[in-house]
Amino acid sequence: MGLDANMQEPGRAPSGGRAEPALRVEELDLRRVVSTLWRSKWVILMLGLAGLGIAMLYLRSTVPLYEARAEVLWEVAKPNIVDIDPVASQASAASDFLLLQSQIKIVTSSRLLGKVVDEMGLAERPFFNPFAVPPEARSPDLMSLGGILTALARLGLDLGAPEPADPPAAKQREITIDALARSIGVSWVENSYVLVLSTSTPDPRLSADLANEIARFYILDQLEKKFEATRAATEWLSERVAELRLELEAAEQTVEDYSAASELISEEALAARARQIKEMRDRRRDLVERRRDLRGDSTVISDLRQAENFAAIADRLRRPDLVDLAGEIADAPDDGVRAAVIARFDRALLQITLGIEQNAKRAEAQIAALGGSIASLEKELEVQSKALVELRQLQREAEASRLIYESFLSRLKETTVQEGIQQPDARMLSDAWVPDWPSKPKKVAILGLGAIAGLVAGVSIIVLREKLNATFRTAGELEARTGQAVLGTIPLAPLPRRQALLDFLAKRPGSSFAESIRNLRTSVLLANIDKPPQVIMVSSGEPGEGKTTTCVALAQISCSLGKSVLIVECDLRRRNFRRVFDIEHERGLLSVLSGRMRYEDVVHVEESSGMHVLPGERSSVNAADVFASKRFAEFLQELRGHYDFIFVDTPPVLAVPDARVIAQHADALVYVVRWNRTLRETVAAGLRTFAQVNARITGVALTQVDMKDMERYGYRDFSYYRTAQRYYQN
Incomplete structure (x- = not known):
């Protein structure tokens, strides 16, 4: 199981002796993958339909092509009419693959295709030469600047661009040859000497004629090549024989002259x-x-x-x-x-x-x-x-x-x-037939590929979105990646404002939110059965994760046990308690610690539950210094003698150091993580910050969970939500 770079495996202590939290890689859950895809089935279906629509548009804009095929046999061992070695030798059984492949280059050469273009007048056909169409009937090429200007001019937006002139006839012939080369295919039949020539055009008759004509010109080209080679050899041999005759006569005359000039004996x-x-x-x-x-x-x-x-x-x-x-x-x-x-x-x-x-x-x-x-x-x-x-x-x-x-x-x-007995190395094996059905485009295949491409794109987008998600959506995922026990999963409370929290808990004690708070309280109290915690601290990594709401709800639910409960606001910078409780005075914790006010004069008693509230107070003194003072530790010790449970609401640990200082005096530390919001790196950094001061984290809680959305996500951790609705009084 892999570990993130900033976390370690649970239970393994670093060199400092304290245990570091760990992020573990979650194993592949096929049910979860299927549920995620099913939840996004409409998105995938819409993308599949979009791909199908694009394929249909492509088919409507594509001209159907008819393919015709002609076959030419390359005769390897053809006997000569007379036993004379030819000037242009034909292929033999020892011809290798390169020789056969060179014939494909001959068929697709511009010289041979140019003869076909001239013979069949292909330069006058728009399929091969777009300039054969009158300028007013041409479709502008939107991929070029000239085409864009032409399209704008047709829309009535004359930008003063000159009308492009048609290229000369020689250039149009080159364009036609290139278009013809793209519309033909040449290949050898495996393990044979059969050359297949295929042509694709919008006209079935033209396709068949083109295939046959190319094959005919290919065979004629071989004859012409041999005739030219034989003719050139004859001319060269004639010149060479005349030269050799003169050289022979001169040599014989030299012998005679030398014999006559010298007095030689026998x-x-x-x-x-x-x-x-x-x-x-x-x-x-x-x-x-x-x-x-x-x-x-x-x-x-x-x-x-x-x-x-x-x-x-x-x-x-x-x-x-x-x-x-x-x-x-x-x-x-x-x-x-x-x-x-x-x-x-x-x-x-x-x-x-x-x-x-x-x-x-x-x-x-x-x-x-x-x-x-x-x-x-x-x-x-x-x-x-x-x-x-x-x-x-x-x-x-x-x-x-x-x-x-x-x-x-x-x-x-x-x-x-030999000039009169030359034969080509290839012969026509089968003529091309006029096709009855278009070969391109493959409608069924293109429609299927379009739909499949859309579906694959949809699945890829959904999977990519899930993979890019760096938050926590399940308690199991949170526990697996942090190595901390998940004490509870708290659903999103249906509160219009934070002031309605106390009324909601009082009027709906059987709601799923209240039950989850009770479950969290039970988990915290049972975390250490031999020594139940008295001072319970609630913190988070960053603001907005629901730590204040969780702390207040825990305190009020704990009052139902018949215990004396105090909740202390140690977040002196934001001071959210005054928006939850009806506290009229401005004095609070700092006045008690400084001795300016008595504790009894500052504490607020909630009438409905009997819960005591010690609010925070604005001060110019650094809050971390206050909580690190000896007076704060002595004050907490005094409170232990008066209350059964003391809940402490602290600021985010990654924002200010207050929570790390207060954690030294707490019996239990609950770290809250907001569902589908808090990043994994943030949670890892917060847990690591507490571990650096040897603060023991009792567990983590997943807050503000949208249960209905979780059910749509298909996570098994929340599969009980639908069946457990009858137990809740929401």
Whole structure:
């Protein structure tokens, strides 16, 4: 259960130790809701009838529209007459949702609708073009300044405004196209490729014709699109084929010119030349190795001769004669013989050495000759290779140009053939029929919605009014939201003026008002059975809540118990007792407290009931200071010894601090709340003010309750009122 921000849950004490009053959220009472709605049934019914009337006026002012529907089938997998890929490809089974939705945009495009407008002359029909009606027959548009001035001029109030001129024909055509777009509907049938075209106009025949015409123009638009695409492709291909033919001729001529200008040999001869160069390189490499071996042998032989290693020379040269001479040298008996043999060995070795040198020179000459030949052949081969590569590149370019030219030429012939075999992607599935009944407005639905809207508005207003009510209407609500016991519910007394209160209670002791006061008195006395209250204080949060009337009535009713009763007026600012009782003197409570007058000389005795009345008195002294004085407390203590009940009427607690001061001396505190008048925030603030000074509130009382009005409200707290009337003597 929720709590208001300024109240706390009952029974829970704040940090200061005193219990704060609480406002609780009231639970939903269906019976109360139904009773509230039943009480306001005529208001709800009138609003429902008003909504129904508005709907009827709307229907009378609305032109009935007849809807016609045509269906177009989008053919996804249509076979070609010839096996040629079309220039403008049709939809396939793989077409997605966006492709289908784009067809709706095509149908509603201004270009297509403009053709329909021109074909059917819709710009001359007032439904699509309001300017087709003569100016004097047009209804003024009250939503624009020009329309308002026109309406005033027709009423005879010429404000000098110039007559607006009709827009030009081009602008009227745009207006007609926009009106046609608003009057058509396009949608796809779910899980199919069927496009539904619907049109709504005041003329059933026109609706059917429009639907069929839009479908026809949609199909024609597809054909035109394909024809235009094929025609544009043919023109472009023709231009491109002519360009490619020139490029092919130029490429072939370049190949021929290059072949004639360059001295090219065949590829086989070029390969043989490359093999020849390789062989010459191998021969030169062999000669180089031979020259290196010869010179190596010459060097080794020279080194061995200096070392006189004749046997090694003979072995290296592998000459039998040298082997024999080397043996003789080794076997020479003396130096003379040995020197002669060595001379013979050197002569033989010299011949051999000269032969080696000649062979080396001959190899070197051959190497030089082969090097020149190889260089010449390599240079010639390089030139021939580059020329051959260039020729091959030119030939490939010419071949590529030829392939492209043949491809474009073939596509040109195919496209030329397609111009005569184009088919639309859609076909008419069913023509629109002339409708027999208008489709708009839906009279029954609009009348029902109007009545329901009125009823809902009425219920909403009543519920909102109840929700915005921030007062108390039942004792249960008051108790639930404040956490205080409700001691009584006091009905509104039928008094012409406050002075008649005492006479009313005396003459009608059995009235419902008197019985409610007795019930309040009983509740106060039984609030503490062990120690019945003697000083009973009555207060409220703000003026006009009935605290004085309640206090006086409690005092007079208590006199019937045979008890001595005193009522003290502590509201020194307003002093209402002199308007209730016939008090002649001006002296009162302050004169007794100050000692200027004796109590017996100031108190007023009501003859009919024997009740004693101590009125208030005007003074310049602050009333709160008076009630906070020690003398006031002693005076109340003295009165306790003379009276059984002392009722104290205090000023509102939220207005002045007097009530909080007096509450410290009271045995019981009755807080009154005016029915259907006092705000919840005011009650919460008043109770919180008493709680701040630790004043214990005995309970609250709901005053000035209009029982008959409560019965009409349907609150269960007062459901007994009608059945209990026989017990009252009103």
